[in-house]
Amino acid sequence: xxxxxxxxxxxxxxxxxxxxxxxxxxxxxxxxxxxxxxxxxxxxxxxxxxxxxxxxxxxxxxxxxxxxxxxxxxxxxxxxxxxxxxxxxxxxxxxxxxxxxxxxxxxxxxxxxxxxxxxxxxxxxxxxxxxxxxxxxxxxxxxxxxxxxxxxxxxxxxxxxxxxxxxxxxxxxxxxxxxxxxxxxxxxxxxxxxxxxxxxxxxxxxxxxxxxxxxxxxxxxxxxxxxxxxxxxxxxxxxxxxxxxxxxxxxxxxxxxxxxxxxxxxxxxxxxxxxxxxxxxxxxxxxxxxxxxxxxxxxxxxxxxxxxxxxxxxxxxxxxxxxxxxxxxxxxxxxxxxxxxxxxxxxxxxxxxxxxxxxxxxxxxxxxxxxxxxxxxxxxxxxxxxxxxxxxxxxxxxxxxxxxxxxxxxxxxxxxxxxxxxxxxxxxxxxxxxxxxxxxxxxxxxxxxxxxxxxxxxxxxxxxxxxxxxxxxxxxxxxxxxxxxxxxxxxxx
Amino acid sequence: xxxxxxxxxxxxxxxxxxxxxxxxxxxxxxxxxxxxxxxxxxxxxxxxxxxxxxxxxxxxxxxxxxxxxxxxxxxxxxxxxxxxxxxxxxxxxxxxxxxxxxxxxxxxxxxxxxxxxxxxxxxxxxxxxxxxxxxxxxxxxxxxxxxxxxxxxxxxxxxxxxxxxxxxxxxxxxxxxxxxxxxxxxxxxxxxxxxxxxxxxxxxxxxxxxxxxxxxxxxxxxxxxxxxxxxxxxxxxxxxxxxxxxxxxxxxxxxxxxxxxxxxxxxxxxxxxxxxxxxxxxxxxxxxxxxxxxxxxxxxxxxxxxxxxxxxxxxxxxxxxxxxxxxxxxxxxxxxxxxxxxxxxxxxxxxxxxxxxxxxxxxxxxxxxxxxxxxxxxxxxxxxxxxxxxxxxxxxxxxxxxxxxxxxxxxxxxxxxxxxxxxxxxxxxxxxxxxxxxxxxxxxxxxxxxxxxxxxxxxxxxxxxxxxxxxxxxxxxxxxxxxxxxxxx
Numbered sequence: 001x002x003x004x005x006x007x008x009x010x011x012x013x014x015x016x017x018x019x020x021x022x023x024x025x026x027x028x029x030x031x032x033x034x035x036x037x038x039x040x041x042x043x044x045x046x047x048x049x050x051x052x053x054x055x056x057x058x059x060x061x062x063x064x065x066x067x068x069x070x071x072x073x074x075x076x077x078x079x080x081x082x083x084x085x086x087x088x089x090x091x092x093x094x095x096x097x098x099x100x101x102x103x104x105x106x107x108x109x110x111x112x113x114x115x116x117x118x119x120x121x122x123x124x125x126x127x128x129x130x131x132x133x134x135x136x137x138x139x140x141x142x143x144x145x146x147x148x149x150x151x152x153x154x155x156x157x158x159x160x161x162x163x164x165x166x167x168x169x170x171x172x173x174x175x176x177x178x179x180x181x182x183x184x185x186x187x188x189x190x191x192x193x194x195x196x197x198x199x200x201x202x203x204x205x206x207x208x209x210x211x212x213x214x215x216x217x218x219x220x221x222x223x224x225x226x227x228x229x230x231x232x233x234x235x236x237x238x239x240x241x242x243x244x245x246x247x248x249x250x251x252x253x254x255x256x257x258x259x260x261x262x263x264x265x266x267x268x269x270x271x272x273x274x275x276x277x278x279x280x281x282x283x284x285x286x287x288x289x290x291x292x293x294x295x296x297x298x299x300x301x302x303x304x305x306x307x308x309x310x311x312x313x314x315x316x317x318x319x320x321x322x323x324x325x326x327x328x329x330x331x332x333x334x335x336x337x338x339x340x341x342x343x344x345x346x347x348x349x350x351x352x353x354x355x356x357x358x359x360x361x362x363x364x365x366x367x368x369x370x371x372x373x374x375x376x377x378x379x380x381x382x383x384x385x386x387x388x389x390x391x392x393x394x395x396x397x398x399x400x401x402x403x404x405x406x407x408x409x410x411x412x413x414x415x416x417x418x419x420x421x422x423x424x425x426x427x428x429x430x431x432x433x434x435x436x437x438x439x440x441x442x443x444x445x446x447x448x449x450x451x452x453x454x455x456x457x458x459x460x461x462x463x464x465x466x467x468x469x470x471x472x473x474x475x476x477x478x479x480x481x482x483x484x485x486x487x488x489x490x491x492x493x
Numbered sequence: 494x495x496x497x498x499x500x501x502x503x504x505x506x507x508x509x510x511x512x513x514x515x516x517x518x519x520x521x522x523x524x525x526x527x528x529x530x531x532x533x534x535x536x537x538x539x540x541x542x543x544x545x546x547x548x549x550x551x552x553x554x555x556x557x558x559x560x561x562x563x564x565x566x567x568x569x570x571x572x573x574x575x576x577x578x579x580x581x582x583x584x585x586x587x588x589x590x591x592x593x594x595x596x597x598x599x600x601x602x603x604x605x606x607x608x609x610x611x612x613x614x615x616x617x618x619x620x621x622x623x624x625x626x627x628x629x630x631x632x633x634x635x636x637x638x639x640x641x642x643x644x645x646x647x648x649x650x651x652x653x654x655x656x657x658x659x660x661x662x663x664x665x666x667x668x669x670x671x672x673x674x675x676x677x678x679x680x681x682x683x684x685x686x687x688x689x690x691x692x693x694x695x696x697x698x699x700x701x702x703x704x705x706x707x708x709x710x711x712x713x714x715x716x717x718x719x720x721x722x723x724x725x726x727x728x729x730x731x732x733x734x735x736x737x738x739x740x741x742x743x744x745x746x747x748x749x750x751x752x753x754x755x756x757x758x759x760x761x762x763x764x765x766x767x768x769x770x771x772x773x774x775x776x777x778x779x780x781x782x783x784x785x786x787x788x789x790x791x792x793x794x795x796x797x798x799x800x801x802x803x804x805x806x807x808x809x810x811x812x813x814x815x816x817x818x819x820x821x822x823x824x825x826x827x828x829x830x831x832x833x834x835x836x837x838x839x840x841x842x843x844x845x846x847x848x849x850x851x852x853x854x855x856x857x858x859x860x861x862x863x864x865x866x867x868x869x870x871x872x873x874x875x876x877x878x879x880x881x882x883x884x885x886x887x888x889x890x891x892x893x894x895x896x897x898x899x900x901x902x903x904x905x906x907x908x909x910x911x912x913x914x915x916x917x918x919x920x921x922x923x924x925x926x927x928x929x930x931x932x933x934x935x936x937x938x939x940x941x942x943x944x945x946x947x948x949x950x951x952x953x954x955x956x957x958x959x960x961x962x963x964x965x966x967x968x969x970x971x972x973x974x975x976x977x978x979x980x981x982x
Contacts, residue, residue, distance in 0.1 A: 407675065423667055426663060430659075
């Protein structure tokens with residue numbers, strides 16, 4: 001049984017999805033998705049412990065050995081990402097019914113659950129597969145299901161946002177497909193481990209270099225790396241709030257994982273750093289992304305847009321960590337994948353709860369909410385602290401490693417940018433907290449102000465407290481990240 | 494050697510805060526809980542003197558979030574002194590605050606005493622931190638917990654002041670102090686407070702100079718110019734807050750941190766040999782002169798006291814940057830001496846406000862006869878701030894002057910003396926007005942001459958106690974001196 005874990009956690013949601021679309025009872029549909037999600041979490045925890053000694057699990061799907069069949073590879077890196085995806089989904093799924101009853105009536109909820117399950121399954125698929133083409137397949141599934149999730153947003157602008165996301169997502173996936181095709185042409189294999197062996201001999205090959213270029217652009221779109229980030233703010237702002245929480249916590253993080261995996265596990269660090277010097281490009285884009293994202297976040301009225309632009313900046317932190325390329329830089333990137341997922345899930349779920357009550361998340365309408373809903377706003381405050389990077393929270397750990405890694409290179413300017421962006425994060429989160437806590441209540445708040453529904457408040461506080469937990473006890477996150485980075489750098493050496 | 498008392502000293506006020514919150518509908522019980530907590534905390538802090546005098550350093554490590562980066566508490570003489578000052582003055586301030594808040598019919602008492610207790614817990618954390626990171630956490634907690642106190646009146650002006658307060662303190666701490674901390678870790682590989690410092694021979698003189706600047710300007714609570722602007726803004730807070738926090742706990746947490754960084758991170762000898770503190774030294778000299786000039790020109794009593802505080806804090810920074818035994822001793826002794834003196838002055842300002850609702854110095858004519866205790870205490874506090882015997886302030890000024898002499902900084906010595914003259918010029922005329930000018934005609938006619946019309950006893954007793962404390966500190970200064978001397982051989 002335990003040998004089947006790698007594939008089981010993909011199968012749970014994948015099998016539940018079509019069944020779910022047939023269940024007309026909304027509660028039954030929810031229960032099925034929740035059970036599938038929790039089962040995946042249980043397997044992810046099992047996998048984490050199986051890889052905790054640094055081992056790599058290779059599972060051959062259908063018993064076919066790799067060059068012919070598809071292999072599923074689990075090491076410390078994707079075990080951590082799996083833990084994030086399944087963990088966040090398990091908490092968020094609790095809040096789904098409370099957020100959906102207001103937004104959609106009738107039987108459409110089951111379709112929503114189906115889309116969610118497909119999205120969830122595809123994200124797991126991207127993370128575990130050891131086959132380059134499979135990554136593309138699952139990316140497509142995730143794009144299509146995300147399209148559905150976003151389009152069910154509160155108003156018609158959601159459909160435009162979803163369309164934009166579809167176009168950008170398809171462009172990104174197509175670029176990755178071209179890249180995979182070129183790689184196959186040059187090497188004759190699609191298995192990642194085989195690719196990693198054959199590519200070093202082909203460093204001068206234009207085909208491989210073109211493949212790398214296509215891959216970087218394609219993955220860059222998915223990561224929302226500057227300047228390919230334009231789809232993200234509108235998608236997050238107009239998607240149903242709970243979907244924003246799920247996507248912000250998982251989808252972009254998986255994209256960062258894909259980037260890490262391909263750069264270090266397929267193309268090789270030598271090609272990235274020494275031959276093509278792409279780290280310089282990444283560095284420049286990351287710095288600009290950090291500044292642009294943070295500044296844009298400062299001028300948004302919709303709290304969801306504030307968080308969305310902040311995500312652009314935070315994702316650039318991870319890109320920066322990749323660009324630094326040292327052990328501490330990569331640790332920062334890997335740990336931030338996890339910690340930022342945690343932060344954004346906590347913040348977005350609070351917004352989802354607020355949305356249920358007020359049907360809006362505009363700052364100007366929500367002034368003074370803290371007096372009526374201290375617990376709701378309090379959970380947001382904890383998330384905000386973690387986002388800023390106050391010591392004792394998860395956000396601090398990743399920021400600490402990032403700064404250290406930058407200082408190791410004596411890149412003072414970049415260190416300054418990180419500090420400045422922390423201050424900007426302080427400023428834009430403070431704007432929100434100030435309005436929610438300290439301003440006089442607006443009319444809307446006075447009339448309808450009360451706490452978010454309990455079924456959303458409890459998950460919100462679970463996530464908020466998790467931010468403290470992973471800021472204080474870092475054995476899981478830093479441990480897995482340390483092992484992951486060792487194997488990433490080991491593979492490339 | 495694990496000793497939970499430092500951790501208890503932080504939990505106790507927090508527990509008190511929660512009990513205050515739980516009893517928000519029973520004002521007498523609530524205020525009683527506040528008082529009991531203060532007394533318990535004070536005795537808890539005193540109980541640490543036994544082991545520390547015996548040469549021990551009770552320590553308690555709680556977490557290590559990043560390998561090689563432990564967080565915890567360790568009690569050493571400087572921190573214990575700061576904790577004693579903060580917790581001891583908390584008792585009198587609580588008595589005073591109960592009287593002040595009730596008499597002035599201020600709102601939201603529960604929130605007030607809750608935040609007050611949290612702030613003291615944070616101050617204890619600053620005092621007992623064993624490393625820079627722990628200190629930073631509690632430093633930020635102190636900022637955040639005092640913010641609602643500054644904004645307490647909820648007027649537009651109060652909110653504006655509170656915003657400036659927060660903006661200055663958070664920006665400097667994250668933008669400069671955190672950078673300094675990370676740079677320290679990157680060079681030294683540790684953040685533990687270690688006697689003799691951890692940075693000797695690890696940085697060039699330029700690098701060390703930059704680091705010292707980052708620390709001293711990053712610790713915005715020390716109110717070195719130009720990051721002093723928050724302090725006058727914070728004066729919109731109710732007077733007990735100004736008294737305990739912006740004359741004692743918050744600002745002293747700032748200068749205490751600077752002294753601690755100099756002694757345990759940078760290293761006194763290191764600083765003396767490299768001369769890396771010169772920029773900050775002269776900035777402090779400038780601050781103490783210029784802030785006195787501003788204080789001379791302020792008519793609002795609390796604003797004048799605020800700028801006086803800015804000047805007096807610069808004494809501590811100056812003493813620390815002199816980097817010799819006498820200078821550091823003077824700097825450390827200035828912490829309790831100034832605390833007791835300045836809290837007396839703020840208590841008096843609040844007492845005048847409670848009794849007469851007067852805030853400007855030009856309105857104080859003849860009030861001395863109406864409020865003899867208040868004005869007598871103001872006189873004693875002023876003399877202590879100026880640094881004349883027989884008040885405690887005399888000793889710290891004395892050692893600071895010795896420090897400038899040892900460092901052969903004659904210009905600085907001249908500036909210190911000039912500043913003392915300015916202290917006389919801006920403090921004593923206030924007392925003079927009270928006693929030697931006649932009351933305005935309409936007020937004199939309201940009550941017969943010689944009538945005493947003091948503020949409530951809960952205000953008068955605390956300010957008399959602290960005024961007596963100024964004298965006591967003069968007489969028993971040798972105890973503090975002997976306690977601290979081993980740190981600065």
